[in-house]
Amino acid sequence: MTTLQLFMYAGAFILVLGVAATLLVRDLIRRLIALNVASGGVMLLLLALADRGDGEPDPVPQALVLTGIVVMAAVTGIAIVLARRVEQLDDDLEEVEQ
Amino acid sequence: MTVIAFSDVDVLDMLVVAAVAVTAILAIAIPRRVGATIAFLVFGLLLALLWARVAAPDVAIAEAALGGGVAGALLVDALHRRQPAQPNRDRRRAVAITAVGAALGAVTFAALATVLSRLTAEPADLGPLALEAVERSGVSHPITAVLLNFRNLDTLLEIAVVVFAAVGAAALSRDRIRTVTDPGPVRRVIAVIIVPALVLLAAWLLVAGTSEPGGAFQAGAVLGAALIIAHLCGVRPARAAGGRALVLVVAGLLAFILLGGIGLAATGTWLALDLSWAFAAILAIETLLTVSIGVALAMLFLAAGSRDDAAAADRAADAPALGGAP
Incomplete structure (x- = not known):
């Protein structure tokens, strides 16, 4: 097993771990963290694929990962705003019930 | 085996x-x-x-x-x-869900690992092709060439995602953005030292990105951080909220679409760049993208931090009144 293969398998493992947790965890912020973990796995997998062979790494997957980082930051931002709104509505409901 | x-x-x-x-x-x-x-x-x-x-x-x-x-x-x-x-879940049910999740995860990982084990050690053809074409892209850094020339449709859609996220977040928390009224002397000094340094770093990353690691994304992220720090230190003009911020964010997307139209008119292909003006076009669009991404990230941060503090302040204001009631 080469170093790059180790990175690829580690990336695949982290991706599966993150996706499974995204689907199973109930707490909204922890679910968002799990999604971020999954995206870290995808990045590791893509960057290891880009660095195969000798010479310069393939710039296309690296560009995809860069795009992915920015999109993930935007998704994290709007998801936190939405989670905050959901939890606030839940709190308001509780107060009404009391 | x-x-x-x-x-x-x-x-x-x-x-x-x-x-x-x-x-x-x-x-x-x-x-x-x-x-x-x-x-x-x-x-x-x-x-x-x-x-x-x-x-x-x-x-x-x-x-x-x-x-x-x-x-x-x-x-x-x-x-x-x-x-x-968390609502109290039946313990057995929780264990069952975790077990099913672990089993499905193991199957998925086995499938992925099978695919990975059959990969050739040789890189795909696309990489060498992209590296070869860099000299015809207008910039000398391969990743910037891919992002802003070969696959600039990806970047156009990415900035669209960022704009939608920023607009959506701002719409959800429009009127409750907390302001820092009295930052104190320490934070004022931090703002004076760090914010100009970060803006300078963003500008350097932007220009350097045409020939070495760096570019609009990194510069935009640093600019966003500068705006957030400026806001937390009470620099009012740096507040990324309201119509002005929205105009700056949308400007990047609209300029990119306009560039696509110019490409269509000049070369016959949507979003294509001609080598004679590709460098100028890439640097111009990267500058606008840096501002768009930076302001959008700061808008997201302000929107995410807005509601709770305002709600807590409301509760604090209500508390004495409630406490005084018999």
Whole structure:
């Protein structure tokens, strides 16, 4: 097993771990963290694929990962705003019930 | 059957990969938000070490500024909220769900590992083709050439995603953005020293990105961080909210679409750039993208931090009145 293969398998493992947790965890912020973990796995997998062979790494997957980082930051931002709104509505409901 | 031998792998690489896997497991398994967030931030830092190992300095810069910086700030900012109590689930049901999840995860991982084990050691054809075409792109850094020339439709759609996220977040928390009224002398000095330095760093990353690691994404992330710090230090003109910020964010997207139209008129292909003006077009669109991304990230941060404080202040104002009632 080469170093790059180790990175690829580690990336695949982290991706599966993150996706499974995204689907199973109930707490909204922890679910968002799990999604971020999954995206870290995808990045590791893509960057290891880009660095195969000798010479310069393939710039296309690296560009995809860069795009992915920015999109993930935007998704994290709007998801936190939405989670905050959901939890606030839940709190308001509780107060009404009391 | 092949025996997996780790003899070719450096011990340090193995240690970092093991640490990345352990922090990933901790980040999803710790039930408290604080612990999960800290584990995730450590996970991001360790990943940055691996980016250096796979020769990806551009990603390392973006990850440091965005993954660790802005996303970390967003998550840590969300921690001061009370974590809502989870509804008590039947213990057996929880175990069953975890077991099914683990089994399905194992199957998915086995499928992925099968695909990976059949990969050739040779890189795909696309990489060498892209590297070969760099000299016809207008810039000399391959990743910038891919992002702003060969695959600039991806970048156009990405900025669209960022604009929608910023507009959506602003719409959800429009009128309740907290303002820092009295930052105190220490924070005022921090603003005076750090903010100009960060703006300068963003400008350098932007221009350097045409020939070496850097570019609009990294520069935008640093600019966003500068705007957030300026806001937290009470610099009022830096507040990324309201119509002015929205115009700056949307301008990047509209300019990119306009560039696509110019490409169609000049070369006959949507979003194509002619070598004679490609460098000027790329630098111009990158400048607008930097401003768009930076302001959008700051808008997201302000929107995410807005509602709770205002609600807490409302409660604090209500409390004495309620306490005084018989």
